[in-house]
Amino acid sequence: MSERQNKCWRYSRNPDDKNDKKWYVLAFVNGKGACSLTRFETADGKHLETLYEKGDFQDKFGDWLNPVSFPLRFSHTIKLVKARKEGLTKYALSGIKKQVIELATSALLGILDC
Numbered sequence: 001m002s003e004r005q006n007k008c009w010r011y012s013r014n015p016d017d018k019n020d021k022k023w024y025v026l027a028f029v030n031g032k033g034a035c036s037l038t039r040f041e042t043a044d045g046k047h048l049e050t051l052y053e054k055g056d057f058q059d060k061f062g063d064w065l066n067p068v069s070f071p072l073r074f075s076h077t078i079k080l081v082k083a084r085k086e087g088l089t090k091y092a093l094s095g096i097k098k099q100v101i102e103l104a105t106s107a108l109l110g111i112l113d114c
Helices: 080-086 089-111
Strands: 008-015 023-031 032-043 047-054 070-071
Touching: 008 089, 023 070, 023 080, 032 080, 047 080
Parallel strands: none
Antiparallel strands: 008 023, 008 070, 023 032, 032 047
16 A cells, blocks of 8 residues: 655646636645645636645545646745745746646647547
8 A cells, every 4th residue: 555645736627616617726735634725826826725624635635636637746846835925936837837738738649649
């Protein structure tokens, strides 16, 4: 059995509101028996909300980890407390945009190869 992640970043739509067509940058964190989900705007990196629950994010916010969400990786550390106050940096947003373009291109090429 593999150990659960303590944090991860995802690019996802809102699973609770089918009318919300926007995509969001999400940060998930586990720590000391509690977890959080932080949501940011993709266009400008603005912090929208942070939700806290007892338990692991995999259990409490599992619906956000749906098959239509994509993992994000960064070449640098994003300080989440600072990002909640100031929003995501332009550097982080450009990295996200690049990853999303790569994911979309890969998905389209996979469809075209059928």
